[in-house]
Amino acid sequence: MASYWIETMGCQMNERDSETIAGLLEREGYARAAAADAADVLVVNTCSVRENADNRFFGLLGHLKAVKDARPEAVVAVCGCMMQQAHIVERIREKHGWVDLVFGTHNIHELPEMLAAAGGRMPPLHPNEAAGDGAAGRGGLRGKVHVRAAREAIVEGLPARRAYGFxxxxxxxxxxxxxxxxxxxxxxxxxxxxxxxxxxxxxxxxxxxxxxxxxxxxxxxxxxxxxxxxxxxxxxxxxxxxxxxxxxxxxxxxxxxxxxxxxxxxxxxxxxxxxxxxxxxxxxxxxxxxxxxxxxxxxxxxxxxxxxxxxxxxxxxxxxxxxxxxxxxxxxxxxxxxxxxxxxxxxxxxxxxxxxxxxxxxxxxxxxxxxxxxxxxxxxxxxxxxxxxxxxxxxxxxxxxxxxxRLVGRVEQVLVEGPARTGEGMLAGRTFSGRLVNFPGEKVAPGDIVAVRITDAKTFSFGGELVE
Ligand code: SF4
The missing domain is CATH 3.80.30.20 (tm_1862 like domain)
Structure with missing residues (x-):
């Protein structure tokens, strides 16, 4: 089965877009790969808001170049809000012409057709023209750039592969x-x-x-x-x-x-x-x-x-x-x-x-x-x-x-999110007000809401114990 790998940089809006990208790929028969070097389609969903976003993105592209060199048939796609900036697309065109597909934030719903046009294995639904942003059609990215300058409407009904169930x-x-x-x-x-x-x-x-x-x-x-x-x-x-x-x-x-x-x-x-x-x-x-x-x-x-x-x-x-x-x-x-x-x-x-x-x-x-x-x-x-x-x-x-x-001693209702990073047997969850609590626990599963007594306060999180 063909597989995909996706890296998301940036905010919750980007994470949500990545869920849609993953949903579209899975609808077309791709399965999630464990690592970039095993994937047939590699997607980097960029963000231009965070500090050093450009450096981090171009650093990551360097790593993906090694994957592409080892497996030229793999398709490397870059998307997200950095691609809405002409100077970024220009830099990709000049220095990273090996990238197979560049698409913008208003083009996500067209992924099946874009991927087929870029050499992915999806059948094209209909012939797709690259929507130009000035960089399309030139140099190493000829026909691979799909960046709409503006959104015409919100496309509803797209599939999503949600990061969590609860x-x-x-x-x-x-x-x-x-x-x-x-x-x-x-x-x-x-x-x-x-x-x-x-x-x-x-x-x-x-x-x-x-x-x-x-x-x-x-x-x-x-x-x-x-x-x-x-x-x-x-x-x-x-x-x-x-x-x-x-x-x-x-x-x-x-x-x-x-x-x-x-x-x-x-x-x-x-x-x-x-x-x-x-x-x-x-x-x-x-x-x-x-x-x-x-x-x-x-x-x-x-x-x-x-x-x-x-x-x-x-x-x-x-x-x-x-x-x-x-x-x-x-x-x-x-x-x-x-x-x-x-x-x-x-x-x-x-x-x-x-x-x-x-x-x-x-x-x-x-x-x-x-x-x-x-x-x-x-x-x-x-x-x-x-x-x-x-x-x-x-x-x-x-x-x-x-x-x-001041919260130490209080009992809070905690929505369990999964294993904590604080050690074996520890769970992490959020209080109703969104505070992160780590606590030892068995017999509780992600998505459960349990009563937890706050026993310890740190700057960014809390320690707690389950209340029987
Ligand atoms: S311009 Fe930027 S910082 Fe200001 S409200 Fe919009 S997204 Fe937020």
């Missing part, structure tokens, strides 16, 4: 309209487009019927979801409908732009002292929110084109904690954004003290070609940015640990 990613929208000045996403993922509510609900119902207990609704900015079902449907309305699907016990979402976080959405988090939903609160909505702030200086936020101020962000945090004092709040920070001064950074550190995040992802600013901020003249000195980064991470970690220690 939890699943569900895209509710694609693209982004926000054009934060440092971010490449609107250029590579295109404009916002929301799935129809019924399509989302059909997917969630099918997942629930096959045993999925937790869904994570995905979008670059779920708060601006605007589905249509005879009338416009907002994100809070969609959440209510998903929350009511029988069998779904946990609902999460990612990511939430602070400028679009509505009172309606905040109300869905309402919970009483015992943790039960109250008021307009939803029973299955997990009490956690990832609310990327990026910086604490309103001046820097304006230059980032984030369209909120530090004060407005702090008011949102206040409202979220009024709805549920126990809500877990996590965030992203970019350190060393062009023009960031010591005073600006002090504003960020002040925001950290005031919010006291449960966890945060921190990034050193690095320019993305084609974004406005990459052309800003006042790039921050690297040593200064590193020093700020280290100070910030140290303080964020201290706060996380202080907050985590």
């Amino acid at each position: 939890k699943a990613y569900v895209n509710i929208m694609v693209g982004c309209n926000n054009f934060c000045s440092y971010c490449i996403v609107p250029y590579v993922r295109g404009r916002e487009m929301s799935r129809e509510p019924e399509a989302v609900l059909d997917e969630v119902r099918a997942l629930a019927e096959s045993g999925t207990k937790e869904v994570m609704l995905l979008g670059q900015n779920v708060n601006s979801y605007a589905g249509f079902s005879g009338r416009s449907v907002s994100f809070p309305e969609l959440l209510r409908a998903v929350d009511a699907v029988p069998g779904i016990e946990r609902v999460r979402f990612m990511t939430s732009h602070p400028k679009d976080l509505s009172e309606d959405l905040i109300a869905l988090f309402e919970r009483g002292a015992g943790g039960a939903a109250r008021g307009r609160g939803l029973a299955h909505l997990c009490p956690s929110i990832h609310l990327p702030v990026q910086a604490g200086s309103s001046r820097v936020l304006a230059r980032m084109n984030r369209r909120y101020t530090k004060e407005a962000y702090l008011r949102l945090v206040e409202k979220l904690r009024a709805a549920n004092p126990e809500i877990v709040i996590t965030t992203d920070f970019i350190v060393g954004f062009p023009g960031e001064t010591e005073d600006d950074f002090a504003e960020t550190m002040d925001l950290i003290e005031r919010v006291r995040y449960d966890a945060a992802f921190t990034f050193l600013y690095s320019p993305r070609e084609g974004t406005p901020a990459a052309a800003y003249p006042d790039q921050v000195d690297e040593a200064a940015a590193h020093a700020r980064f280290d100070r910030m991470v140290a303080r964020l970690n201290e706060i996380s640990l202080e907050k985590n220690r």
Whole structure:
């Protein structure tokens, strides 16, 4: 049986795309290979958001070249949002002409035809023309580049090979309209487009019927979801409908732009002292929110084109904690954004003290070609940015640990995810609020929800014991 191997770089949206790519390949009769060097089709699904994405991708291509040299009949395909950038495709064309197939984020559904055209063993469904991006049809990639500049519609009904049985990613929208000045996403993922509510609900119902207990609704900015079902449907309305699907016990979402976080959405988090939903609160909505702030200086936020101020962000945090004092709040920070001064950074550190995040992802600013901020003249000195980064991470970690220690002794409902990395016989799972707990356990399986007493708090995880 022919086989495939897929490497996913980047975010949850990319992981979800890889599930579709794997689903399409399996529908065509391919089986998953254990390793790249045994596979007939090798796919690299790239991300252009993370730091050093280009270096990591081209480093990986170097390894795949060895596979291709050893087995020239293997098909190497590269896809994902890096392929939406002409300079990347150009570099592949010039230096890696041996790559068999390049396709963009809006072409995934055409994989069977593209692969057949590139020499894979799938029969072509119909003759496929390469959609040009300027690099197609030239040099080493003649006829192998399929990159649509924009998405015409969301293609529904594609198969997926889900990474887990008990939890699943569900895209509710694609693209982004926000054009934060440092971010490449609107250029590579295109404009916002929301799935129809019924399509989302059909997917969630099918997942629930096959045993999925937790869904994570995905979008670059779920708060601006605007589905249509005879009338416009907002994100809070969609959440209510998903929350009511029988069998779904946990609902999460990612990511939430602070400028679009509505009172309606905040109300869905309402919970009483015992943790039960109250008021307009939803029973299955997990009490956690990832609310990327990026910086604490309103001046820097304006230059980032984030369209909120530090004060407005702090008011949102206040409202979220009024709805549920126990809500877990996590965030992203970019350190060393062009023009960031010591005073600006002090504003960020002040925001950290005031919010006291449960966890945060921190990034050193690095320019993305084609974004406005990459052309800003006042790039921050690297040593200064590193020093700020280290100070910030140290303080964020201290706060996380202080907050985590308060949970020791509590009993939490933990959804078991599988073996833990912490040792033989250990399991890992997540609390309702998304905290990672490692605990010894037998006779429990991935997907079970079990009571676990927290016995130990670390910065990023907890130790626990099963409660009989
Ligand atoms: S909201 Fe801003 S940071 Fe997020 S994907 Fe859109 S442009 Fe990028």
